[in-house]
Amino acid sequence: MATLDKPSEYKVIGTSPLRHDGVDKVTGRAAYGADIRLPGMLYGAVLRSPHAHARIISMDTSEAEKLHGVHAVITAKDFPDLESRIVELGEGLVNRKYQSNNILARDKVLYFGHAVAAVAATSLHIAKEALDLIRVEYEALDPVMDVRKAMEAGSPILLDDLRTDEFGKKGETPTNIAGHYKDACGDIEKGFKEAKFIVEREFVTKMVHQGYIEPQNATAQYNPDGQVAIWCSTQGAFGVREQVAEILEIPISNIRVIPMEIGGGFGGKIGVYLEPLAALLSRKSGYRPVKLTMDRSEVLAATGPTSGSYIKVKMGADANGKITAAEALLIYEAGAYPGSPVGAGMGVIFAPYRIENGVIEGYDVVVNKPRTAAYRAPGGTNAAFAAETVMDELAEKLGMDPIEFRLLNGAQEGDRRVDGSAYKRIGYLETLEAAKESAHYKTPLSGPHTGRGVASGFWFNYGGKSSASVSVNKDGTVSLLEGSVDIGGTRTSLAMQLAETLGIPAEDVRPVVADTDSIGYTEGTYGSRTTFATGWAVYETARDLIEKLKERAAILWEVEKDKVTFESGVFSSGDKTLTFKELAEKLDETGGPVVASAAVQPKGYGPGFATHIVDVEVDPETGKVQILRYTAVQDVGKAIYPVYVESQIQGGVAQGIGWALNEEYLYDEQGRLLNTSLLDYRMPVALDLPMIDTILVEVANPGHPYGVRGVGEVPIVPPPAAIANAIYRAIGVRMTELPMSPARVVEALIHKP
């Protein structure tokens, strides 16, 4: 890790204290959802569709219900039959009827692994045995597995009531096209006329999964008074509360969600799958607690991966290297129900560049695959793979260094994206400069079949609603309650912002992730928002706490409150001073405990930019690509905990390398998912990855008291493009399909022009 050297104005921020949850996690004591054991608890199992597309003719659960040890069997009939209504659930808008049908199929199954029934029994073995006794009669329908085929007239229709949302207006005929969107600026025809070089290419990417290690799980305890408690692995407890309330039509105030430790989410644990099932099974089994856990094959087949896509990009540049026009068409798989991240892909695709003449068109298309969910910068990686490959080819035609070409066209403060939004202070050009000056870029690469690639990426980041509350302990420590599930070390990054503001050591803060009844509303840990927005809430809380403590010092010193000042953890008035800790010991003398809280919805989130450099070696005989060296440069705003920032970048790059080289959903002709294990869904193993070097560029975000920008998502955006560009330099072929697996590389070499 490298950072630009400058003296720090902070005492806590930028240091690396011991993480607050570290001991629990390395000793195995941290409690995850699968650790839940409640008295009288039953175990649930879910029956899943063997078909990719079929009508449910009938279901008979009577034999399963008779099996000794079975306490409840539920089907979609036990769910409220919801009317279509668009609601804000978690990250984005969702049709609650579709979400309900995704959790338990009602009339049709729309993908292999789609849940159709669930059982609660005294043991998992009995529950699974009961599944075998449920008789489901299906009428198999032709599956639709490809977005372009799904768009054709005459294609089998997945959802009878779906109409295209065409630039905000609803279509009239049944379709698989859920949405059609368009952004434009300038005059695209004029722009291409001004171009000396034009590159146009088509790209295809496959559906990929986040690959979080902990499978989904949920335990519910329904009480006769209508109150239900849910323990689960989620990125956002309040989001689970809202979704369960909508789907089961029960008031949110009846639901308490206790977020357990989470073993990875990456966007995949925002939407619910098991929680409503566990709640209904608990109610139906006479109010016994019911626990459901997925196995790996269920996770891969039936939770939300991210979209495969078809993307066409056309870009032109004049003789001086200035981009004159950029055009893109993005078609994204939504999976079984609408909601692909095509809109985000449209936003990302040309975001790093000043585009005066641009057209970006996008389609959200349903296919017989699992309903997609967010995955780390959702939609961004597909888009950047396409655009950054075309950028590389343009640079080549111009005879320019790929970083110089990007520097010439890079966006900065005041520039607008094709969708019209203008940038505030951003650090894209700084990432390019740092990449250009890096030891990696300055070291020549040699050897047969080796190549170096460069690509950039963008992510919006997000703010959203967050709450925090603190109480001062007599020993000078502070308890911090917050509602953001800790996926990437945010207990510590929040505690550090609190400590910095209060002028105390980070170790003196006790951060606790609270349940939905114990803390104010807080959105989930997504959109790279937690260190930014919950950090804001923590900062506001600390400011409020300081004001309250000034009052106490004023009482002790018998002065007016405005005569008390606070700096670097010390309260003073005239020659009297008290450290934070000393004052904490005297609270009882001044009126008892002091608490403070804040709720915020900050809008000043700043986008993140990254530029990656990768060296590869290709075995031209087998097609295998080895990553030799990788450097990720990123504008991280202010790095609160630099080691975590680096880990986020390394994690994103590792996932991006997997996406680039081997990860893909493989389906047979009937639409059945073939690779439902981590043996055959080929995520990278440790030996596949080199040390991933990082360069943290700190361009403070003016919209945050400590300059924080989200850092977790943008690092997954550039890797496939950077690797594709490196492969081109190594063996002279442009890879336009992901993953760039050995078989595809060999095929491309055989057909090399």
Add this chain to the structure above:
Amino acid sequence: MQSFDYATPKSAEEVATLLAGKNGEAQILAGGTDLLVQLREGRRQAKLVIDIKNIPELTQVTFDPQNGLRIGAAASCFQICSDPNVRQHYPGLVDAVRLIGGVQIQNRASVGGNLCNASPAADSIPALIVHEAVCHITGSNETRTLPVEEFCMAPGKNAMRPGEFLTSIGVPVPQGNFGASYLRFIPRSEMDIAVVGAGASVVLNAEGKQFVSARIALGAVAPTPLLASDAGAFLAGKAVTRENVREAAHRAQAIAQPITDLRGTAEHRRHLCAVLVERAVGKAIERAGGQYAQ
């Protein structure tokens, strides 16, 4: 997973008796790295599971310079690879066995089990074939011996009849300037199953410039691991040249009948056959003390 009985016999005779009484509904347990998974997933059924790890003769690895190597059917991969005689005389086998699973799996999994599981992609089988290994099989009335290349019948099916079980694998002592190797192709660096596997062994003349004999075997390109007899026979008596090895590789490639599945495409597999055979033979030549004529 259905329930089953579990037996821990102390001798091969006892195993034969137990098997005879179950009429094909018993399964032999050695390391269990295939069997337990298959039972749990319902891919194999058993009324009785017979654990053979308590039978000394089935868990030993022995070597003598006349009769060669004898690998007990339940001997673990780790045990085999750490045996000094194996390391000295059977380099192709060491290559293959080291690839089977991670350290924990290596401590449990047996080469006998890898063979009996009869996966077309099993790493140890092409290596055993090029080392001319044979299977020693015991039934209730008789024992018999079968070359490894004749042992696998189809994916998951071997040549043993109900009541029979594998007691050991015999491997002869290599003669002369011998070298062997096994290579597999996987898209990742670890934790994967062979897309194609290739084993090769060569015996070179005293000068190391001519092939006296050669054996080439392929994995994951047909319903069973294949001995590429024609490719091996082609090399016998030929000069050690890259051209000759390429021709042998093409002859080996010609007998492959690969399919497209989740682990690879037929085209890529066919392509890899030639690549891997050439590399495996090259490595075997090197180990035999030879090198390509310039």
